Amino acid sequence: MKQNNINRGFWIKLGLVPIGMFAFAFALVPLYNVFCNVTGLNGRGSNEQYIPSSKTDLDMNRRVTVSFLAAQSPGFPVKLYPKTKMMDVIPGKMYTIKYVAENHTANEVTGQAVHSVAPGEAAQYFKKVECFCFTRQMFKPGQVKEMPVSFIIQPALDKSVRDVTLSYNFFRIPDEKQNQGSQQLQQPGVLKGALKKMLNSSDSVQNKKKG
Numbered sequence: 001m002k003q004n005n006i007n008r009g010f011w012i013k014l015g016l017v018p019i020g021m022f023a024f025a026f027a028l029v030p031l032y033n034v035f036c037n038v039t040g041l042n043g044r045g046s047n048e049q050y051i052p053s054s055k056t057d058l059d060m061n062r063r064v065t066v067s068f069l070a071a072q073s074p075g076f077p078v079k080l081y082p083k084t085k086m087m088d089v090i091p092g093k094m095y096t097i098k099y100v101a102e103n104h105t106a107n108e109v110t111g112q113a114v115h116s117v118a119p120g121e122a123a124q125y126f127k128k129v130e131c132f133c134f135t136r137q138m139f140k141p142g143q144v145k146e147m148p149v150s151f152i153i154q155p156a157l158d159k160s161v162r163d164v165t166l167s168y169n170f171f172r173i174p175d176e177k178q179n180q181g182s183q184q185l186q187q188p189g190v191l192k193g194a195l196k197k198m199l200n201s202s203d204s205v206q207n208k209k210k211g
Contacts, residue, residue, distance in 0.1 A: 050127035052152060058092040059155040065089075066153070068097060069167040076111055076172045078103045078139050083146075091155040094129060098146045099168065103139035110138045111170040118165045125157040126164065136173055 066089055068082035084097040103109055113133035117123040128134075132147035139145060153164065 050129050050152065052094060052127075052129060056092050056152070057155055058090055060090060062091055062155075062159065063088045064091060064153055064157070064161070065163045066095075067163070067165045068099075069165060070099065071167060071169040073169050073171050076109070076170045077105045077107075078109050078111060078170060080168060080170055089153055091153050091157060094150055094152045096130070096148055096150040098148050099132065101137070101139055101143075101145045101147060101170075103141060103143045103145075106141050108138065108140055110136055110173040112136050112173055113168050113170050116167050116169075118167070119161065122153075122157055122161050122164045125154040126166065127152045127154060133168065137170075 065086060067086045068084055070080040070082060072078075072080060079102045080099060082097060082099050087095065087097070089095050113131075115128075115131070115133050117126045128149065128151050130148055130150035132149070137145075137147070149166075151166070157164075
């Protein structure tokens, strides 16, 4: 009897592994966003659009060097890179640069960009007026797409910070069928049914062994 309980527990845990992996993969982007916004790790600031005031103070006696980077997450087939690698900016003044995305596949790809600012203390002073990270981006087969980023580094940034890095990473967004499947998976009834099915399967295996 004890051995049967152990075997049954093993089959339950084994069956839950793929369900957990799927749910985690689908929720990766929103979980990442929430975690970084709450903890402030990885230089994540607010992803909301910044509306500059009509009267913006400029620190003309100061320059901050901004570097632009891009990363490609596993499973995202669109190449992303900045047209401008580095520039010196005046705190308080708005600048616009462009990132380029190249979809060399024969498929339509939808992604969500996630940004980070280093050092972390500069994130709250790096304000985005326009950014492709505000919304999901769709890339048609073979499309080359230029995406602008307009930003302001506020003069309140500590004067000891002379170099700032803005980096973007894209995560792939599942298509509608995958979205529907993941939404169904998140429903308690579906999870309960899947668990019940696994329990019945493990009982069936045990009964066959007894027979």
